[in-house]
Amino acid sequence: MKENPVSFQLKLNPEDFLPATQEEKQSQVIMRESVSFWKDGGRRLVKNKVAMVSIVVIILVMIFSFIVPSFYPYSYKDQIKGANNLAPMQYSEEEQAKIDAGESVFPHIFGTDKMGRDYAIRVMMGSRISLLVGLIATGIILIIGSAYGSIAAFFGGWVDLVMMRIVDIIYTIPDILLIVLLSFALKEPLGHLKDVPGFAWVNVVGENLISIFVVFALLYWVGMARMVRSQVLMLKESEYVTAARALGVGSGKIIKRHLLTNCIGTLIVTTTLQIPSSIFTESFLSFLGMGVAVPLPSLGSLASDAINGMNTYPYLLFIPALLISLIILSFNLLGDGLRDAFDPKLKN
């Protein structure tokens, strides 16, 4: 057919309308399942040997400090008569007599302290306290920091300005000075509080421990807040936030549902790296005698108590010191691994 140069007739090639061959279809096949955020990060994390070893160490320490004490034959506060300052695996005379009589006595794996308390269980309880403080304090920091940072970033303008100035001021306050002062100052009001009905738990937790939490809640959230703010500042320009707003979603819900869930990678990493620094601070305070109340042990206070007898009973000092370093190290390494896996942008 002769082509008319001015016609609008479509020129179709009949070959384009043939059914696709098997070969052509192959290119459309999804060869791999699409990977979700968690799967992707998880896969990278599993490949990271250092991080996996740290997870195993952390789990072991947790079993050691949370599960083992419940069926351990000794208690952290019971003093065993005549068993003062035993070396590891040593028995007191009384116990030796029992063994000779055919009874079985559970050995003091790490020996006993000068009050005759089994040291292994004290170390277990100590690391339980240290871990708990680290985790709870980090939880407090996570909640306050992420709420504060996201609100400041989301509303912007003078709200942001005022809120971030407050952060700047808190950031420059010398933390150690305030911790020391606060833990002294809070002792008395908390002491009164425990007589008020409904607040008996204060006695169990101990005033010092609560003041540590208060200090964390007051001072240490600023780093987290800055981190979250910078993320939210970026994310709030996204289309899905505009879309949500156009649909009439409230600010609070946007922050909770859209913004915070989208910076979850940063949150996980910052939180994991916050845990060791909380444990660090707690052990430091306990070491200075401002941590947990006696007879409750913490790794810091155990090390502090052991200093005076260091020359004769060095293991009393080295066991908690080693354990606290191990815990902090594994959390640090795990945090680094999580960062590489979930938030590659943050690397370096």
Added chain:
Amino acid sequence: MLKYIAKRIGLAVVTVWAVATLTFFLMNMVPGGPFLSEKAISPQATAALEAKYGLDKPLFQQYLTYIGGAVQGDFGDSLKQRGRTVTEIILMKFPVSARVGGISVLVALTLGIPLGCIAALKRGKFLDSLISVVATCGIAVPSFVICTVLLYTFGAKLKLLPTVGLTSWKNYIMPVMALSFYPTAYIMRLMRSSMLDVLGQDYMRTAKAKGVSGFVSLFKHALRNAILPVVTYVGPMLAYTVTGSFVVEKIFTIPGLGGEFIGAINGRDYTLIMGTTIFLATLIIVMNVVVDIVYKIVDPRIKLK
């Protein structure tokens, strides 16, 4: 530039004031008073002492009097160490802490920066792994652990170094080691990662392409850029170590400002608490401001806002 500096100084003054106010009211929340613990003191004498130091007045009035004095540089007399002013005590104790702290910072810098650079240059090699492992372990060990391990090995077992006081140069070795351990490890890590960052930059390739020798490009281009994060860290670190680490001073019985502060709280020496707090806070905050300003002068890429 001037506007920025003025703004930072303004913020610093507000912060010092906030710390002072907070400390003042917190301190008065601590139960007990400076004259309660002393034996055989009659109520009349206590009242007379309290009247002498103005402690019988309402709290807010005390606060105003104190702030008024402090603004004029008068931090009052110590309540416990009779006959000495707070300024005298600080001037006596601070140099001790500052000497130990200053040496530690120097040690940390001279060790941390080169080691971090070496690790970055030998990336992936054995030396890099070794330095990285040491640095990672270094920031995980609390200072009291290092102190006690040092004390045990060098002081108690080997008997090489004295453990108490600050009489000869030998006394400085262990506290300096303990104090510089964490900053050294931290600077190594910081230096390594920022050096790696810089080495991957385009201008490093350009320098290589135009034939700049390895030595010159390393010192002129790489190091000058890579050292910036370390500069920001050094300010606060200097302030913290110079003002004396509480733990290190306690363990090695160094008569420094940290011990004085704890002692002041235990003894409810109100004026000394206020004096040391304001002094330490001012020092730390001033260091921060100075570093921020220096940082912006050193790095022209950062716009002053």
